[in-house]
């Protein structure tokens with residue numbers, strides 16, 4: 001595992017974008033595993049900037065995203081498809097037909113999950129998987145629990161997530177109650193993992209994930225078993241690891 005310490009969010013974003021860029025340059029037809037959330041926004045912005053300068057070419061790149069809300073169409077501003085379009089895909093020369101997120105509109109959840117596993121397999125696996133981390137150590141929508149869920153599955157969103165999301169919707173009925181997410185086996189099968197973290201709210205989760213016991217109670221702790229993990233985190237997120245003298 002390599003840990004790059006960044007001084008702040010901007011620095012973290014640029015360092016993470018450098019690693020993504022290296023992948024794109026070294027393997028122009030790479031399969032990128034992508035993530036949503038607030039953490040990678042700056043990294044996507046940096047990639048778009050370098051694309052605009054002519055330094056990056058996405059024309060042969062494919063992508064798979066970690067997760068998507070069940071029941072939301074890609075046009076819905078809260079969907080992760082919409083996030084990817086507006087933060088990255090609309091601004092670079094990627095072929096959108098080769099960008100995948102789980103199909104939020106597929107009502108047959110077994111089919112949605114099986115289809116997504118098949119998409120990942122048929123692409124030959126993921127070259128680099130970008131991950132954010134939840135304050136509770138979640139990756140994708142793999143929340144703390146008793147077991148590591150293996151492949152793409154449906155998760156029930158916690159009441160607090162549903163409540164937090166409700167501000168974006170007109171009524172409670174419209175707020176998604178479930179999501180589709182890649183499982184731990186899908187994530188661990190990626191050839192390379194890039195974990196990004198920013199802010200003191202992630203310090204405990206980052207310490208537990210990288211140095212604590214490997215347990216489904218801290219889903220990201222499984223990454224200790226992957227042989228090619230790069231962490232890019234800012235000083236606030238690394239504060240506990242520093243405090244323990246581990247860095």
Ligand code: PGA
Pocket residue numbers: 036037038039040131132133134135138139140
């Ligand atoms: P955040 O989410 O980037 O919005 O903090 C990360 C995550 O929950 O995986």
